[in-house]
Amino acid sequence: MTTTAPRRRASISDVARLATVSVGTVSNVLNRPDRVSPATRERVLAAIGELDFVPNGSARQLRAGTITTAGAIVLDIANPFFTDVARGIEDRLDEAGYTLMLASSDENPEREARYLRLFEEHGVQGVMVVPSGPDVQHLEALRSRGLRVVLLDRPSPVETLSSVAVDDRAGAAAAARHLVDLGHERIAFLNGPHTIRQCADRAEGLRAALVDAGLDPGEALVEVTITALNADGGQAGTEQVLALDDRPTATMCVNDLAALGALRTLRAAGVPVPSGMAVVGYDDVAFAGELATPLTSVRQPTHQLGYRAADLLLDPDDSAAHVTFQPELVVRESTTGTG
Amino acid sequence: MTTTAPRRRASISDVARLATVSVGTVSNVLNRPDRVSPATRERVLAAIGELDFVPNGSARQLRAGTITTAGAIVLDIANPFFTDVARGIEDRLDEAGYTLMLASSDENPEREARYLRLFEEHGVQGVMVVPSGPDVQHLEALRSRGLRVVLLDRPSPVETLSSVAVDDRAGAAAAARHLVDLGHERIAFLNGPHTIRQCADRAEGLRAALVDAGLDPGEALVEVTITALNADGGQAGTEQVLALDDRPTATMCVNDLAALGALRTLRAAGVPVPSGMAVVGYDDVAFAGELATPLTSVRQPTHQLGYRAADLLLDPDDSAAHVTFQPELVVRESTTGTG
């Protein structure tokens, strides 16, 4: 193995000099090989190999103006829901020869803005974003500057931005109806802050379903806000719920990771599931069915969600489109079991 | 909400014209505000705001030569192990004001090469890679062209490349010793292809531990190669194992996702765990302890792994460093239970 010391990167003119042609010809070999005679092409390719030449993307892009790259920003890359969505995006972009730059905002609008700026500065074709706040003006501004923008996992609050979403109200409502049908009349909801639209929507769907069932949400619903939308958050929230005077008989969680934390905490506290406390998750991630107490959860078409988002981003038709998928309640023993 | 039609992106000279200064001054406002008089600065900033000016990153980079971005390529972004590593990387880069471009190679060397090229063309400072094949010459070539390269999750096979890894032989050996101590004398190993170094190392560690215990690996070890290192792969592999004439009494899995598939398949086949078949996973992901049969698994310091990798990448010292972490066996009921 040879250990060459780093040297200056070869440029197209270095190649041209070595192959004794002009830079224009080298560029043609790279981009329109058919316009170059075979002999010249050979010579240029040899020089490229010799020098380990890799074209400078910045220069290319500066001149050509555009690249086949898209960006995506999700809330948390460690959450399987978002990685499944990301896979859907990647698969669709791959078909079109595009590449994806992925980043996670940590629900932090400042980080979101930083990554958006990075993407814009580097001239991506467009971005897919799970907004970390209710305000989408900055995204509309981005669109007006010529980038394609697709809102991920939330219906667009403005006409002009395309969006792909799952009906969160329907999902939460289905879960709530299921619990009410089982006789629960007091339900805890470990939810994220309402600044995240999905969280607000789910709270609303849950509330509406309770009203439909003739219950007073003020009585029947205890919403606990958790800041970390993961297992740790679920644990903290469940500890709060267990400390309540009039303890609910069921807990809905904003996602399956939080439900994992809830189950862990309930087990530690010796509360049986579901007889002591029914638990419902959200997302139906891969392991939901394999837990000690298999988890009732709301399944979302994650892969499709990402795939379709990328589809909209690539669509040459410039008009905004809005796609909504329907979620599906998957019932398991964390609500119907005998434990 | 106003809906401005996309117009041409403003450039620094548009700003200069509007503020009636030279382009150099605008650049100074952007990069060395203290060298510009407050009055001029104000005027320029107003023009920037007016025009929605966002500097062109390609042009900047072309001239300045470098950006504070690093790339990472993992095998599968849907695998919690890799996303935890990615979080570690992100956290360290964030401290240094760097941003991360993340991609997954799908264990496909061609995809890996494509992303490496993309990263290089865009002038990242360096890349962290979980190589998808045994050959690292292309990475050494990258390094010789001036990029910083850190191998992720595998010890470097060459001196010149920095690496961060967990001792895979030790992890597999610890798991094997545990199984042998429990009396198992025939062990199935659902492993990935040996072209992936971790897989080869784990097979070797397992084999060595069996020899140490006085067993003949030819007899005691049944290695089943699975192509998908996830739950589906685990399911397929387990089906093969169950069809064997002389059925092993324990199954080691290359990761927890595969173990999830194994547990699912065993349950479907009515094979009790661990009395009918003990199961060991690898990675100790968040849900491992919460499964129907809590999973014995090899814990790796994932977050640290990523954090340290980014650390090496940022280290101004150019010499190659090699960091190895030790894994830890976490024993649960999938091997010691009464099921």
Next chain:
DNA sequence: TCAGCGTTTTGAATCGTTTCATAGCGTAGG
């Protein structure tokens, strides 16, 4: 031999920044 034509190659202009040598300007000191 030369005009005419199609193919291949050339080289200068261009993209939007940063950088840096230099010019302009106001002020303090002699």
Next chain:
DNA sequence: CCTACGCTATGAAACGATTCAAAACGCTGA
């Protein structure tokens, strides 16, 4: 009143590619 100096601001060069009008080349047929 002139010089020197410190601030600011200027504007051209440079980064490394693509693009395209024009030149060079190689043939064919008269």
